[in-house]
Every structure is written in C-alpha cells, then in structure tokens.
Amino acid sequence: MNDTPTLLLVAVTGVLVAVGVMLLLERSLTRVLLGVILMGNGINLMILSTGGTAGGPPLLGLTPESEMADPLPQAMILTAIVITLGVTAFLLAMAYRSWQLQGNDDVQDDAEDRRIAFGGGRRELRRQIRRQRRELRAEIRTQRADLRDRMAAQDRREAAERAALRSRMLAADRELRASLRAGGRGGAGADDAEVAQRIRDARQARQDSVADLRREVESCREGLREHRRIDRETEREMRRELRRRVRAQKRRLHTAIRAERERLARAEDSDLQGSD
C-alpha cells in the first residue's frame, strides 16, 4: 500500500489553515468563527492524509486487508467534526449575544491592556512635569552663573582700583622724594620748614585719598553685599515658585487621573470597577 499523501490534500490543508489563521486575527467574532471552521477543516484534511492513500472500506470480509483504508484517522476526524460543530454553535450564540448587547460582535479590549494604555497617558503627564522641572532648574543654574560672573567682575574691579591706588601712592612718594632732593639742592636750611610743611601736606593728602578710597571700597563692598542678598532672595523666590508650580502640576495630574479613572469606571462599568 502506498503511504505517500497526495500533494493536493497537503496544499489544500495549507491554504485552509493559512486563511483560518488570518481570519482568527480579526476582531469580529463571526470572522473568528469562520477562521476556526476553516482551520478545523484544514486540520481534518491533514489527519485524513496521515492515513495514506484512499483504499476500500475497512470492513472485514468485504475488502481484503491490504486494500483497506486506515480507519483510525476517519474515526478521529468524525470526533473532531462533532467537536467543531458544538464549538461553532457556541461561538455563534456568543456572537449573537454580543451583537444584542453592544450592537457589534467585536472582541472587546482586554481590561488590562486598556489600563496600560491609560497608564501611557499618565506617563505622558509625568514626563511633562519632569520637563518643566528640568527647565526651571536650568533657569536657576543660569541665574546662579550670572551672579557668579557679576561677583567676579566686581572682584576684578576692586582689585584694579586697589592697584590704581597703590600706583598713585607710589607716584606720590616718588614725587615727594624728588621734591625733597630738589629742595636739598636749592636753598638749604631756609626752606626746611617749608619742606616739612610740604611733606606733611603730601602725607595729609595721601591719607585723605587713602581714606577716600577706603570709603569707596567700603561702599562697593556694601553694594556687593546688598546685591548678593537680593540675589539670594531672588533665588529663594524662584525655588518657592518652582515648588509651587510642581505642586500645582501634581495636583492637576492627580485630578486628571481621578477623572480618567472615574470616566473609565463609568464607561466600562463592572470591568474596571475597583481594579485600578
């Protein structure tokens, strides 16, 4: 007996199962049902072809044993057909009930999937908050850097002023010494008092200018301190503002989540009730 299955049966099996799988992937229950029927038929054909080529009816005394068809696959197919029939009836009833309840026979979303999709919305909101927070932080950072720059500039200015002061003092000294030498060469003795007077004057002038400069530096420092204080306050203010805005965002987020939950619960009635 030839055991090779015919190519035609195998090809038909393949086509039926392929079409069945395609229909199984549809949303509509009726199409799924058609897919199940096609796949079932395809598999039955496959089981039939496992019995080898066709032979006579497997009845003792009617057909010689060597010409009999294999009866077992046929018995299995009969059983499978009955089962498919039952399942088909049930699926039809379910599709009809589904149509009664909601006007279509589509397979509904998985509640869990829906929750995950909803979670996606929540994630989006969270991302938004995080982005805003990042932006505010960056703003604070730039302000701080600005403040640092301004302080450094102030320091530089002070240093430059001090240097100018020192050079002016040195210049005054030099001038004094030069005038002393000139005085010593000119009229000695007679001009002594005058020279001393001039030295005193010069000193006085120098002290005055130093005091002036000190005052100036002091006021600069004062200004700087003031500046820093204001800066700190601004920073604090900004942080407060940041916190406030984050809090407000969170509040909005939570309200949105609550609203969404309620909406879903209402839309899905029992399905999502209490499952979030």
Add this chain to the structure above:
Amino acid sequence: MADILHYLVPLPVVLPLFTAGLKLAIGTRLARLQRAMSVAALTAVLAIGLVLLFGVDAHGPQVVHVGEWGAPIGIALVADRLSALMVTVSAAITLGVLVYSIGQGLADEDEVAPLAVFHPTYLILVAGVSNAFLAGDLFNLYVGFEILLTASYVLLTIGGTHARIRAGATYVVVSLLSSLLFLIAVGLTYAAAGTVNLAQLAVRLPEVPAELGLVLQVMLLAAFAIKAAVFPLSAWLPDSYPTAPAPVTAVFAGLLTKVGVYAMIRTQTLLFPDGRVDDLLMWAALATMVVGILGAVAQTDIKRLLSFTLVSHIGYMVFGIALGSAHGLAGAVYYVAHHITVQTGLFLVTGLIERRGGSTSMTDLGGLARLSPLVAILFFVPAMNLAGIPPLSGFLGKLGLMQAGVQAGTPLAYTLVAGSVLTSLLTLYAIARVWNHAFWRAPAAGAVIAPGTVLEETEEDESPTSAFGPGEAVGPSSRVRTPAARTVARASTLGGRRIVTSTSLPAAMVGATAGLVLLGLAFTLFAGPLIGYCDRAAAELLARAPYITAVFPGGTS
C-alpha cells in the same frame, strides 16, 4: 480486590456524564432530588478516587480497554498513581465547590438557572477533567480537553452579561487556538508514529527522527502551556477568570490550569523522557513565576490578584517538570495537589467576602476581621498556605522543589531557586496587602457597603426597546440599590440577578469553604505519607515501564 479494581477506572468519567444527562432530561423539576443527585454523583467519584488512590498504590497502574477492544486499537483508560491522585483531588474540590454553589443558589433564591444550566454543565466539566486525567491515548486526552473546555465556555459566560461575554470571547478564542494546535499535534504524531496510544507512543517515538520528535514535543507543549497559562501564553487568564461567578472561577482556577500541567507531566515523562526542552521550560517557569507575581502586586481587586498569583504559581510546577528528576517531579505533583486545593479555597472565600462586604475591591473593603472573624480565618489560613509560611503545605511543596533545584546544581537551576524564593516573598506581600486592606484596616466611613445591600446585574432585556436596537443597548449596567446610594458594584451570581449582602452567610457556602481549607491543612498534616506517595508516583513516571506493561501486558507489537 485487585482484579476488580480496574472496573472502577471509567467511573469518574461515566458517573458525572450519566448524571448530567439524567438532569438534562429531568429539566428544572424535582429541585431537591436533583441537588442530591449532583452531590451523590460527585461523592461517589470522590470515593472511587480514594479507592483507586490506595488500590493503584498497592497493585500498580490499572487499565480498562473500553469495549474490550485491546490497545492499541481500542481506547484505553489508565489510572496510575499520578492519575489517581489528580482524580481524587479534583473530585474533592469539585464536590466542595458544588456544595458551595448549591448554598449560593439557595441563598440567591434562583432556583431555575443553576439546575437547568449550571449543574449539568458542571458535571460534564468534571467528566471532562476526569477523562483527561485517565486518558490512555493522545486523542482521548484531546477529547477530554474538549469536553471540559466546552463545558467551561458555558460556565464562564453563564448569564450572558456584558462583562462575561467580553471575557468569554477572549477565553473561547484562545482555548480554541490551543485545541487546534493540540489537534494538529495529534494528527502529526499519528502520521509520524502510526499510533496515538500513549504507551505505544512511548515505545515508538524514540524511533522517529529526532528533529521530528522535537517538533511534536514543542507543539504539544505549546498547546498545554496555553491551557496551563505558562508565560508568555498566560495573558488570557487574569482577564477572563475573574468575571465568572465565584464557584466557577474557583473550580476553573483550581482545576483547569492543572489539567494542562498534568498533560505536560504526562507527555514530558512518558513520551519525551530525554529532556531536550528542559532549559526552555526552566526559563518559561522563571518568567511565569516572576511576571505573574509582579502582575499580582499591581492589582487591587482580590479576584484579579488571585488570578495573577495563580499564573505565578504555575511556574513552580513547570519548574518541577523542567528539572525532570524524581525529586523535581515529586515536588511538582505534590505542589499541583496542594495548589488545586488552596487556590480553589481562596476563590471561594473571595465569594464569601463579596457576599459579606459587598465588593472584591481592596479599596472598598475594610475591617472585615472584626465584622466577620470566620471569613477572616477562612481567608488567612489558605492565604498563608499559598505564600508558603511554614509549616503549611505550600512551604513543604516549595521546599521540595527548591531542594530538587539545588540537587540539580546547574546555574540555571539555582537561578530558578532564587526566583522561586523571590516569588514566594512577593506572594506574601501581595496577600498581606489584601489582608491589611480588606481585613485589618478600619473601614473608611461610608466606603463599606452595608448589609442588606442588593448587588444587582441589570440586563438590558428589561427595557424592551434595546433588545434589537443596537445603538441603544449599551450593555448591562451594574448598580446597587442602597440607602447610601453607591453607584457601581459587580455581582457574581450563578445566572440569577442579584446578591444580597448580609451578616449571616449561608451555612453551605461557609461549610464548603471550611472543608477545602481543612483539606489544605490535611496536606500539611499528612505530608509524610503524601510526599511518600508523590515520590512513588514520580518514580513510576520516570520508570515508564509500569505504565507501558500495564497497557500492553504482552509487550507492544
């Protein structure tokens, strides 16, 4: 005794099937008699299961060739130690759930629907489960699967409410897909080996080319893994089980996935003993455990949470199968028996919680420990058992599996051991959350549904316009009529329309739940003999010879 023992083997299938037919013929008359019939049939199955359990342990596997057609031509029903244990445990829990459902049906005053639909379908489900456990050939195993699946379609969509049709669509389509896969695998196996008798396949399959054998093995595994809800084929379960009525969910969660696990154990040990996909199974077990329990941690509805722990704990059994050693298999068998009982008990308690507290959502419940200490105890014991607190049977089962894993000693096995410890801890965490929320914390004012509240599922057929007006029919809206005017609630009735929450729970429901909790404790109390039995069952599975010689006393030809 020994020579008549094998006549008992078909009875766990025949008795429920026969009773179901009788009840369909009687219809809705003679309500009391019918309830008694259902209980009597399942009690008889339980008794037969116990006799088989001890008989098979003493006298070896028992075989019945249906219609006296000898194997491999006829259909063989085989009861070895594993089958006998599964039949006994399934009979025990189906009996418990039946008593519970009778209590619920009486309490809800719905006389007609349970008798006309629930009882016959339920008995057919039991027959299908027994048939799958006892099947001695691959095609009969397929038929057993189909019987129980078709019955489960009806039970899951009982009442035909919006939520159940939605969940049922997913469940039916996924189950159909697994059945079709299984059928293809059966056909290919027949083409490759020329037989579907399991014992003969055990002899012949090693002779088929190795690659072809691998294809058959993987196809069968995929079909069973969908049934057993092994990750990544588990996504359908947590979405479909929780919408069914409490007794239905309980028996589904307890039994149906375990039928898939049983089929995996049977085919892995008998047909494919060389363990070529063991590593794959290990990874699948790890993923099932961890992903499942992480899902459970995220839930707030008790039913959904329990469904996820169910998925997660299937991983333990797959772990045992994947180890393939005697200890691993013994651990898996013990764990299956333990888990059937505990998971069923927990779902039944959830039904009681719903009846007492008016909800299964942790956010709505509170203070149940004070309101109803009995329910609290009935929840606490199996919950701790599930989490694996010593000395309960969950701990023993996990310990056995972990020991087997350490014995295997491969890095992968150690990873699995670590994963199972983690899963156990997370289970404890998830369960403790339920305990804290539903039982321990003070109930929020106004949040708890008062006793006497009517949880109702309104059907749209009550409004005549919507039955054929697709645009208007928006599905049934569940609502609660109560002085406090709460808006939504879900009622899991058995085809009836309402549940009235009350402080006094029906005795039959509490009794059945307590019975299952006690059965779970019995697994702890009689752990010694039971683990001995599981060890012998595993040795028998690995030896293969007892099974094969029982089916073919004269040797396979």
